Amino acid sequence: MSKSVTILGLESSCDDTAAAILHRDGMGQTAILSSVVKGQASLHADFGGVVPEIAARAHAEILDLCVEEALAEAETSIAQIDAIAVTSGPGLIGGVVSGVMCAKGLSAATGAPLYGINHLAGHALTPRLTDGVPYPYLLLLVSGGHCQFLLVRSADQFQRLGGTIDDAPGEAFDKVARLLGLPQPGGPAVEKAAKLGNHMRFNLPRPLLDRTGCDMSFSGLKTAVLRTRDRIIEEHGGLPIQLRADLCAGFQAAVVDVLAEKTRRAFSDYLQAEPSAPTLCVAGGVAANQAIRNALETVSREFGAEFTAPPLALCTDNAAMIAYAALEQMPLRPADDFSLSARPRWPLDKSSPAMLGGGKKGAKA
Ligand code: KG4
Ligand code: ZN
DSSP states (O other): OOOOOOEEEEESSSSEEEEEEEEOOSSSSSEEEEEEEEOHHHHHGGGGGHHHHHHHHHHHHHHHHHHHHHHTTTTTOGGOOEEEEEEESSSOOHHHHHHHHHHHHHHHHHHOOOEEEEEHHHHHHHHHHHHOOOOOOEEEEEEOOOEEEEEETTEEEEEEEBBBSSSSHHHHHEEEHHHHHHOSSHHHHOOOOOOOOHHHTSOOOOTTTTTSSSOOOOOHHHHHHHHHHHHHHHHSSOOOHHHHHHHHHHHHHHHHHHHHHHHHHHHHHHHHHHHTTOOOEEEGGGGGHHHHHHHHHHHHHHOOOOOOOHHHHHHHHHHHHHHHHHHGGGGGGBBTTTOOEEEEEEEOOSSOOOSSSOBTTTTOO
């Protein structure tokens, strides 16, 4: 039996400020005592994307309030915290610095050891927190800032099998929503409109399907939506609601087809390395999309594999996943000291980093 641990996690790498308290008992069972997430959507609404300076200031202003709320909800005092975990990258540098400074201050004041955590490791390990999925497994991380296939072997061994070479799918959903006059975040708005549309009406591209491997691209698809929209406006003198719905349905169907086919390929590659553990997991905000979830579930059925999609609140950015990643990494590495610094770029797999740079939501490491 090992020592029980109560850990505080902090997350501030993009546009959500979050704090969470987790408890691991002597038998290794982990419980989420609280998970507070405060989004900043209203602060960025007028700018058409996340403004890094506004995000950083907002994180700095409310991180301590999130910590207080998380402690109160968990009925825990700061003196009972045994360790502090914080996202130290990748992400928007100002936000990450805010979190790291807050965590260092709390660690200095309480003496609790400090763990700098890779945000992507938080997402990648979530299926273990929510469903106890054993290692190894294949994870598709698909959000507003990230899109990659990861072979997760342990809490500190991740192999990147492929991913986007430009936009992340959530970013494409958000841009398409903006092009079509739908509200942000674009994913839910486009999905809702798509339900009323005919996905066959417009023929949109499925980028990189003709290329082997499981790398993806979504930027050309977004441009195709722009061109189609302009053509409709020219022909109709505006964007009729039904045609807008048809365009949303066509766009979503293209994303679904690309994700499904690339997942098939990634899963085949994964099974060659790990034939005895056929498990597919998905994480990230785009995993909220029912058409995408259904397609991934179908792919996993084709392979006779287990499929795990964590509940939405733990798919999107949160601090419980950061605290959990620290719990898993504790036996494998020492705590960080106060020289811990923010890393805007920090690929999980150093031998196969992401191909292209950061988007509106920060680095796609
Ligand atoms: O994981 P997340 O909260 O933040 C990061 O990007 O890290 O993901 C947010 C992204 C946004 O781009 C949003 O439009 C997208 O997830 N999203 C969706 C849906 N719900 C959220 N995309 C497609 N369909 C949805 N239902
Ligand atoms: Zn994220």
